Amino acid sequence: MAPTRYLNTEAIILKTRPVGDFDQHILLYTPHHGKLSALAKGTRRPKSQRRSSLEIGNLCHIQLYHTTTNQKIIVQSLVKETFQNAKQNLSGILTVMTLLEMVDKSVQLEYPFPVHYNLLKQLLCCINKQNTKSDKHLYQRTVTLFILKHLQLFGLINDISKCGNCHQKHWSEGYLLYHSYQIVCAGCRHRIFTSTMATTINYNTISALSNVQKNSALENMKTHDWKEMYRIAQDLLASHLKAPLKTPAFETLTA
Numbered sequence: 269m270a271p272t273r274y275l276n277t278e279a280i281i282l283k284t285r286p287v288g289d290f291d292q293h294i295l296l297y298t299p300h301h302g303k304l305s306a307l308a309k310g311t312r313r314p315k316s317q318r319r320s321s322l323e324i325g326n327l328c329h330i331q332l333y334h335t336t337t338n339q340k341i342i343v344q345s346l347v348k349e350t351f352q353n354a355k356q357n358l359s360g361i362l363t364v365m366t367l368l369e370m371v372d373k374s375v376q377l378e379y380p381f382p383v384h385y386n387l388l389k390q391l392l393c394c395i396n397k398q399n400t401k402s403d404k405h406l407y408q409r410t411v412t413l414f415i416l417k418h419l420q421l422f423g424l425i426n427d428i429s430k431c432g433n434c435h436q437k438h439w440s441e442g443y444l445l446y447h448s449y450q451i452v453c454a455g456c457r458h459r460i461f462t463s464t465m466a467t468t469i470n471y472n473t474i475s476a477l478s479n480v481q482k483n484s485a486l487e488n489m490k491t492h493d494w495k496e497m498y499r500i501a502q503d504l505l506a507s508h509l510k511a512p513l514k515t516p517a518f519e520t521l522t523a
């Protein structure tokens with residue numbers, strides 16, 4: 269039996285790149301097929317009706333056609349959500365762009381991960397519902413949440429309710445080990461990992477990190493804890509990606 273040549277899927281537009289005079293290369297993130305690279309023909313023609321549906325950050329219904337050479341062509345696209353409210357100001361735009369760039373850089377092509385896709389979609393919906401203008405912590409909190417949940421879903425960080433080495437729960441303070449992305453207790457740090465690059469994390473931040481992993485009590489978290497977690501999340505992301513993101517961080521543009 270010939271393989272199905274058409275694929276209908278929901279997708280978030282991660283990136284677009286012009287090809288030739290009128291076409292576009294589109295990078296999609298889909299729930300059940302992961303990140304996909306596809307060609308949209310004629311969408312840069314002035315009268316193209318599909319052009320606006322394929323803008324970065326849109327949530328769409330997409331129909332793809334697989335050619336015999338296994339190239340993917342977008343034959344239909346219908347917008348479900350543009351997240352317009354989220355893109356009303358700098359903080360909102362940079363938050364959306366940072367999340368999309370992280371997915372682009374850290375998820376492999378055609379690696380399906382529905383839970384991760386839903387995390388991105390959920391956060392985009394959440395930013396869209398907020399008043400991005402009045403929430404001055406939007407960028408820091410959303411980016412922190414996404415990085416920490418991302419690392420957890422990909423198994424790149426240990427369960428923070430326990431030491432990553434001895435699995436005991438006796439925290440007074442913790443140490444983040446840069447080479448392994450593990451958070452370990454003071455005992456393990458001093459006995460075993462003495463020569464390893466590490467940064468100290470106080471008890472409150474450990475509890476806050478653990479709450480993020482368990483999705484609990486986020487609304488009671490203090491501004492200081494978010495700030496600390498943001499710093500840790502940035503450190504972890506930098507060592508994980510080996511290069512900084514291209515999207516500038518919100519604070520660098522507003523400082």
Ligand SMILES: [Zn+2]
Nearest residue numbers: 431434453456
């Ligand atoms: Zn330990």
